[in-house]
Amino acid sequence: MNAAATQRERARRSEQDADVTSERRPRYDRHVRRLVIALALVVSSCGPVFTNPQASPQFTYYQYTVAIPTTPLAPNQQLHLMWEPHLSPVKASAASTVQLCVALFGPWETVAALKTAMSTAGPGPSCPPKGAIVSSETLRTTSNSGAFLTTDLVVPAAPGFYDIHQISIEGEGPQTSAMAAGGIVEVRTK
Numbered sequence: 001m002n003a004a005a006t007q008r009e010r011a012r013r014s015e016q017d018a019d020v021t022s023e024r025r026p027r028y029d030r031h032v033r034r035l036v037i038a039l040a041l042v043v044s045s046c047g048p049v050f051t052n053p054q055a056s057p058q059f060t061y062y063q064y065t066v067a068i069p070t071t072p073l074a075p076n077q078q079l080h081l082m083w084e085p086h087l088s089p090v091k092a093s094a095a096s097t098v099q100l101c102v103a104l105f106g107p108w109e110t111v112a113a114l115k116t117a118m119s120t121a122g123p124g125p126s127c128p129p130k131g132a133i134v135s136s137e138t139l140r141t142t143s144n145s146g147a148f149l150t151t152d153l154v155v156p157a158a159p160g161f162y163d164i165h166q167i168s169i170e171g172e173g174p175q176t177s178a179m180a181a182g183g184i185v186e187v188r189t190k
Contacts, residue, residue: 058091059144064100066166068183075157075187083139083149095144099169102153103132104185107160111184114161118182125167125178133162143170159188 062085069079083100108114128135136151156162164185169178 058093059095060146061088061090061092061143062086062146063088063179064098064141064149064168065181066102068164068166069185072186072188073155075155075159075189077155077187079153079155081136081151081153083151085146085148087146092143095142096171096175098141098143099127099167100139100141100149100151101127101129101136101167102151103129103135103165103167104153104156104162105132105165106162107133107156107158107187108162109160111161114163114184118163125165125169125180127167127169129165129167129180132165155185155187161186 064083064085066081066083073079081102105118106114108117127138133156134154136153139149139151141147141149162185164183165180166182167178167180169176171177
């Protein structure tokens with residue numbers, strides 16, 4: 001075919017497309033329509049990629065400590081101890097249960113004997129701990145409560161040096177973490 005014949009054929013097709021009834025659309029309309037549908041499917045399937053992810057909830061997180069007595073204690077003295085919450089700078093993704101207790105181990109005649117005996121690692125912390133001569137009740141709270149908690153502990157009658165442990169156990173089951181801090185208190189008669 002020559003160039004003139006090709007142009008005539010194109011013109012004839014354009015006229016046919018223009019004269020088409022509404023039942024049959026021109027070819028370029030069909031292609032545009034398919035392109036729009038394909039584009040809409042692609043954009044809708046990629047939609048979650050372009051949206052902002054949902055933020056997971058953040059919880060305040062408190063750690064607890066007890067002020068340990070620094071003066072000698074009397075035999076059978078009742079201690080009124082307060083668990084003080086300390087706000088952690090790190091947020092937690094979930095609140096967890098917390099168990100708190102205080103325990104005394106001993107007595108020993110000297111601080112050196114106490115340190116030697118307590119230098120061997122025993123079983124992990126528990127409330128109440130194994131081997132304690134006396135322990136407080138186990139308090140329960142949540143890591144996001146921030147409440148001050150009080151507990152009572154009766155000092156043993158025997159004089160000597162005692163290892164005092166403050167124990168904090170967070171979580172339950174396989175997700176448990178425990179922390180124990182120790183100190184030395186002296187029980188003596190006046």
